[in-house]
Amino acid sequence: MIGRLRGVLVSKQPPWLLVEVGGVGYELEAPMSTIYDLPGLGKEVILLTHYAQKEDSVALYGFLQEAERALFRNLQKVSGIGAKIALAVLSGVSTADFARLVHAGDVVALTKIPGIGKKTAERIVVELRDRVDGIAVALPGGASPGMPVDAAGEATVALQQLGYKPAEVARLVQKAAADGDSAEAIIRKALRAALGG
Structure with a gap:
């Protein structure tokens, strides 16, 4: 691959x-x-x-950014959305704005994106509400291509790759991260917290 x-x-x-x-x-x-x-x-x-x-x-x-690739992949997990529509979404709205629309349940605004009708917009809101948190939090706009902005962003991506849900990852990283921590330190603390240690 x-x-x-x-x-x-x-x-x-x-x-x-x-x-x-x-x-x-x-x-x-x-x-x-x-x-x-x-x-x-x-x-x-x-x-x-x-x-x-x-x-x-x-x-x-x-x-150029991991947040875009992550959203592209997550969009295609929604029934009725393929690569063409996922590209249209990314072309029409930033990842942060998309996350806001999904959280707000703004079906009307989502239907303004080419290829997305009312039923598809409703499915997006239901199926992606928990996933868009991690995408928007993990890599804010301005990230270097392929690299998280900071240690917390790097830890967020790593924890998601381990299979934790984006909303849970955002919570764990927020609690674990302290000024000056490396990504490894944040990951260790977040994993201990997740496992109840």
Whole structure:
């Protein structure tokens, strides 16, 4: 599986990008939120990727921030949403604004995103309410590509990868994190708290 690419940006034709890595050109689809923040052609770029393989096709999607990739993946877990609609969501609203809309249960605002009808918006609110917390908290806007902003952000991502729910992770990290703590220290304290120690 391809998780990250570092190479030269050769072409930008939204939603398509071409990144050359070691003499190989990778075609990726990316949301507009990523395309807006890309460097100029011929410059180095680091993209987090999502590799998708179906019976009849293979696709690679690129993102500048982990929060975008995480939301892209979570959106596709909602019945009726595929990669195309997930890209439209990311192109139409920031991850933080999306989290706010989901928490507020703002179905009307969600239906303004291309490809999302009322029933799909309602499913998004129900199915993603608990998940968007961790995405928005884990990596606020402005994160370096592929890297959490700070030790707390790094610990949040690590705990989610261990299988903890985003809302629980946000609570654990908030209680465990102290000024000057490394990500490892926060993770240790959060795991002790989660296990009742």
